[in-house]
Amino acid sequence: MNWLRNYPKQNYHRTPHQVMTSAVGKNATGLVAATFTPLTSKGEINLAEIGPYVDYLLEQQGVKSIFVNGTTGEGMSLTVEERKLLAAEWCNKAKYKMDNVIVHVGCLSLKDSQELARHAGEIGADGIAVISPSFFKPATADALKQFLQEVAAVAPAVPFYYYHIPAVTGVHLQSRDVLEGIEALIPSFRGLKFSGSDLMDFGQCVSYSPPHWSLLYGMDEQLIGALAMGANGAVGSTYNYLGSRVNKLMSAFNEGDLPMARTIQFQVQDILCYAMDLGFDLAVNKQLMSVVSGLVLGPPRLPLLLCPLPKANSIAQRLQQVLGVQ
Ligand SMILES: CC(=O)N[C@H](C=O)[C@@H](O)[C@H](O)[C@H](O)CO
Ligand SMILES: CC(=O)C(=O)O
Secondary structure (H helix, E strand, O other), X not given: OHHHXXXXXXXXXOOOOOOOXXXXXXXXXXXXXXXXXXEOOOOOEOHHHHHHXXXXXXXHHOOOXXXXXXOOOOHHHOXXXXXXXXXXXXXXXXXXXXXXXXXXXXXOOHHHHHHHHHHHHHOOOOEEEEEOOOOOOOOXXXXXXXXXXXXXXXXXXXXXXXXXXXXXXXXXXXXXXXXXXXXXXXXXXXXXXXXXXXXXXXXXXXXXXXXXXXXXXXXXXXXXXXXXXXOOEEEEOOHHHHHHHXXXXXXXXXXXXXXXXXXXXXXXXXXXXXXXXXXXXXXXXXXXXXXXXXXXXXOOOOOOOOOOHHHHHHHXXXXXXXXXXX
């Protein structure tokens, strides 16, 4: 097995599901809902809906952690000022109630990202996450790490997560290469939110990670594969309305009941297949959440277009049918 010994990368071979609490903050584990951003009918941010939203997740979905201003939250379509107001309100309303509020602070401009990272530290966020810049893209993993390092450096006490979502950013660097030596550059580094389909790269990230990192998976339709690979938790948009059911998937998996975990995964896939056949984008997803939860999340921001209500209603109906089957 010489090829193994010659493999240049040092892996920790950690035991999946064991994440130690670290010196900097607490790790995010379990289910994390990537929240939608409530807007008024005129397209302004609607802070008044955030308190009820937090309570809905806790009481109706059993979801105790959130990831705000990310892809689902239309973070890249919001101004820096709007993002600060939203992050502050999420932290404020989730304080003493939720386990973890992770604020996404990635921007195309390094300076904007730093301003948001500093602010997240001031408002007591439990973590910050940064997506790769995607207009001018980093040419190498080292270039990306330099960017991440500069952001993390302004909020050194806040647990830092790298957010990999290649289908959206068009940045296809292997996450394993991004993780290589990252803690020497970013002492507050605490994990990865991996929203890609490449489970080999994800597995290599798990294998490389020390026990105090959290590896969170972000493709809700195949979470079970990532759990098998050693994910510590999941961040996703569908946990806004499927959190309660997917919590059961996680416990079934942890208890070794794979048939049950698989049954639930197939239910999630059924709902998403149905939605995708109709055309499923963030605007549809947001409207679906409004229909299912009763929260008034409003329209998406341009260039996304408001989803016609009958379409969201039809997906919601399918969801109720599928969830009706235990
Ligand atoms: C592109 C996107 O928004 N990905 C989300 C998180 O990363 C997922 O939660 C998906 O929305 C979900 O897996 C449905 O495809
Ligand atoms: C899904 C996710 O993590 C996001 O919306 O950013």
